[in-house]
Amino acid sequence: MFPVNLIEKFEQIHEYWSPKIVGSLNGQLVKLVKFKGPFTWHHHEQEDELFYVVKGAFVMEMRDKNLPIREGEFYIVPKGVEHRPNAEQEVWVMLFEPDGTLNTGNVENDFTKSILETL
């Protein structure tokens, strides 16, 4: 195992909303994803989800508030809370969540990625 350089990994990602696995520990996965535009409203029944902004910024839309998440910040969306990431510009995000977490949670649509590549 070697150290994982986030920038080098992000440079290998060429599509939006397609999380790539870059680490695994204690039943949790570390994923990298590029956002642009609005995602789909969804929630996760069982999983809390951490979003850490490596580059850029986005808005975490929730039913009761919109929270800007800026570079160098993280935010944890608790399980059960409906949310929709929305990025005006491209943003690079590191996710930390349990193995098996589906990107669109309770929803299945064109955004859904059931099988994730490992970088």
Added chain:
Amino acid sequence: MFPVNLIEKFEQIHEYWSPKIVGSLNGQLVKLVKFKGPFTWHHHEQEDELFYVVKGAFVMEMRDKNLPIREGEFYIVPKGVEHRPNAEQEVWVMLFEPDGTLNTGNVENDFTKSILETL
């Protein structure tokens, strides 16, 4: 809950080798810690441990190799693997690990922090 700004949190940390809790999800904790100098050799019986370098660099010493971990990189030390972080200069590190992980693992000495402050 608000977004957590890592730099703002690190600026509140004034001692080395004293992890502070900044997030909790799925039975895991997010901790911030400043390293300087050599830590103590130890391992964790049950827990994998992720080290992400926010600022600076350090060397992860293991029995079979020494790995430099640079700014923007993370490294996962698997459970059972003896390790000793060693930082020539001050380094800011974000940790992901299970709730209950003791900083010195199987060892108890002056570095041991059994009770962690939440920032």
